[in-house]
Amino acid sequence: xxxxxxxxxxxxxxxxxxxxxxxxxxxxxxxxxxxxxxxxxxxxxxxxxxxxxxxxxxxxxxxxxxxxxxxxxxxxxxxxxxxxxxxxxxxxxxxxxxxxxxxxxxxxxxxxxxxxxxxxxxxxxxxxxxxxxxxxxxxxxxxxxxxxxxxxxxxxxxxxxxxxxxxxxxxxxxxxxxxxxxxxxxxxxxxxxxxxxxxxxxxxxxxxxxxxxxxxxxxxxxxxxxxxxxxxxxxxxxxxxxxxxxxxxxxxxxxxxxxxxxxxxxxxxxxxxxxxxxxxxxxxxxxxxxxxxxxxxxxxxxxxxxxxxxxxxxxxxxxxxxxxxxxxxxxxxxxxxxxxxxxxxxxxxxxxxxxxxxxxxxxxxxxxxxxxxxxxxxxxxxxxxxxxxxxxxxxxxxxxxxxxxxxxxxxxxxxxxxxxxxxxxxxxxxxxxxxxxxxxxxxxxxxxxxxxxxxxxxxxxxxxxxxxxxxxxxxxxxxxxxxxxxxxxxxxxxxxxxxxxxxxxxxxx
Ligand code: FAD
Ligand code: NA7
Numbered sequence: 001x002x003x004x005x006x007x008x009x010x011x012x013x014x015x016x017x018x019x020x021x022x023x024x025x026x027x028x029x030x031x032x033x034x035x036x037x038x039x040x041x042x043x044x045x046x047x048x049x050x051x052x053x054x055x056x057x058x059x060x061x062x063x064x065x066x067x068x069x070x071x072x073x074x075x076x077x078x079x080x081x082x083x084x085x086x087x088x089x090x091x092x093x094x095x096x097x098x099x100x101x102x103x104x105x106x107x108x109x110x111x112x113x114x115x116x117x118x119x120x121x122x123x124x125x126x127x128x129x130x131x132x133x134x135x136x137x138x139x140x141x142x143x144x145x146x147x148x149x150x151x152x153x154x155x156x157x158x159x160x161x162x163x164x165x166x167x168x169x170x171x172x173x174x175x176x177x178x179x180x181x182x183x184x185x186x187x188x189x190x191x192x193x194x195x196x197x198x199x200x201x202x203x204x205x206x207x208x209x210x211x212x213x214x215x216x217x218x219x220x221x222x223x224x225x226x227x228x229x230x231x232x233x234x235x236x237x238x239x240x241x242x243x244x245x246x247x248x249x250x251x252x253x254x255x256x257x258x259x260x261x262x263x264x265x266x267x268x269x270x271x272x273x274x275x276x277x278x279x280x281x282x283x284x285x286x287x288x289x290x291x292x293x294x295x296x297x298x299x300x301x302x303x304x305x306x307x308x309x310x311x312x313x314x315x316x317x318x319x320x321x322x323x324x325x326x327x328x329x330x331x332x333x334x335x336x337x338x339x340x341x342x343x344x345x346x347x348x349x350x351x352x353x354x355x356x357x358x359x360x361x362x363x364x365x366x367x368x369x370x371x372x373x374x375x376x377x378x379x380x381x382x383x384x385x386x387x388x389x390x391x392x393x394x395x396x397x398x399x400x401x402x403x404x405x406x407x408x409x410x411x412x413x414x415x416x417x418x419x420x421x422x423x424x425x426x427x428x429x430x431x432x433x434x435x436x437x438x439x440x441x442x443x444x445x446x447x448x449x450x451x452x453x454x455x456x457x458x459x460x461x462x463x464x465x466x467x468x469x470x471x472x473x474x475x476x477x478x479x480x481x482x483x484x485x486x487x488x489x490x491x492x493x494x495x496x497x498x499x500x501x502x503x504x505x506x507x508x509x
Pocket of ligand 1: 040041075077078080082151181198313345355
């Protein structure tokens with residue numbers, strides 16, 4: 001058992017529980033569970049443990065970004081990730097639909113424009129309502145919330161430090177690290193001084209104007225997509241391949257579609273310097289092999305070159321927690337770190353898909369294993385996700401490349417189709433990138449990967465992910481009657497194989 005006989009040098013208690021500021025003692029507060037990080041995973045774990053009757057503390061603290069953006073409880077997803085991103089994506093879709101609506105008989109002016117101030121204000125208000133909702137929920141569940149930065153003193157003592165430098169000590173036999181990550185900056189002059197990241201863009205009050213997005217992955221392509229959709233001249237700089245880790249045929253269709261939508265793609269370039277020039281930013285860039293250099297001016301430069309787990313300031317050595325080379329907490333299948341009683345979930349844990357529902361589920365299951373005699377582990381396989389580019393790309397299971405390398409080309413069958421969404425037909429929208437691919441094991445027919453590029457891909461693919469978890473085969477998939485006229489029905493109608501070499505373009509109804 002833990003003792004309460006620590007001798008903290010200076011303790012000011014900061015907890016807010018059930019609306020009360022409750023403390024002014026000199027001993028550490030004892031909890032059944034301490035969670036460091038009040039984001040997707042940490043809050044889910046804390047609330048589940050509280051529902052199981054446990055005495056839980058959550059520490060959440062946001063250090064401002066290099067250009068000073070800060071936000072409240074809820075973590076990346078709520079404040080600077082999924083939620084504001086999806087809302088801005090939705091705003092861009094509204095613009096597109098307004099243009100289409102003329103074909104549907106609506107009178108719409110030719111030059112419709114988006115008001116960034118108004119959009120960002122609405123987005124920020126929604127985010128603040130979620131911050132408030134999280135605080136209310138913690139309150140209702142009697143979870144003690146500390147707006148304090150947590151670090152370890154030893155394997156069962158955490159020190160919380162507030163923005164005013166006040167300190168508190170907390171003790172528990174069980175501590176969960178759920179600190180997430182923050183954007184990584186390239187080591188070039190001007191990056192931190194003049195550029196912004198996804199931590200800033202949603203909180204920017206002035207319109208971004210002509211924007212360069214650096215980075216060809218998930219975050220970079222999504223941000224570039226909504227910025228262009230909102231009417232800003234947008235360029236994406238990609239140093240090697242787009243959407244590393246995703247199916248590369250799908251990734252190149254995503255990129256082609258973005259190019260068709262008017263986004264400039266600078267392939268094979270890296271930035272070397274960002275300089276301030278009156279009101280604009282001059283970006284010096286060169287090809288990856290250094291053979292060509294150029295300088296271009298932008299109003300905003302948005303860096304999306306990856307994220308680092310926030311583990312370096314947790315004083316993990318004092319607790320015996322080991323990190324991987326990439327700075328993430330090494331965990332086993334039970335989310336246990338190398339230190340007894342210390343666990344890690346979400347983006348800060350090694351080898352976990354960096355997705356909100358993954359962190360949430362892992363957090364809930366961990367609390368159930370710790371406090372409700374559950375032995376259910378988190379299953380990190382067959383996790384669906386969607387990249388919210390202008391044309392959404394939903395994916396679950398293996399990419400074609402991964403399926404080939406795992407099974408061999410002769411052992412898989414790829415069913416595919418180019419299709420035309422009905423809503424595109426009347427609006428005369430380009431549908432040349434609307435494409436579906438289902439990859440099956442050739443022997444059993446079991447579907448091992450599904451990829452959809454089209455409107456509402458996230459909504460469509462969720463149900464198919466359920467089928468995949470149940471081990472659906474191609475024969476079962478094709479036995480289902482479609483819902484007509486939808487894009488989703490094209491998945492159950494797939495019949496052309498890549499092997500056949502036939503044109504997979506869907507014609508007729
Ligand atoms: P976080 O949500 O990052 O929470 C960690 C919290 O801990 C933060 O509040 C942090 O400030 C705090 N903290 C850190 N260190 C300390 C400390 N020492 N003491 C106290 N508090 C600390 N995922 C999806 O599923 N769908 C999407 O559409 C999607 N879009 C995204 C878009 C963007 C732009 C980004 C950046 C991410 C997106 N993600 C998306 C990923 C998703 O946001 C993360 O996977 C998820 O938030 C991870 O949850 P977490 O609990 O591990 O960490
Ligand atoms: P990712 O997925 O790590 O991708 C980073 C991208 O940035 C990728 O295209 C990299 O190219 C590129 N990159 C990395 N360093 C540089 C430099 N120095 N110069 C130019 N380009 C660079 O990060 P994201 O931020 O997109 O997403 C992280 C997670 O957040 C993601 O999993 C989501 O769930 C949310 P490379 O492929 O290495 O050549």
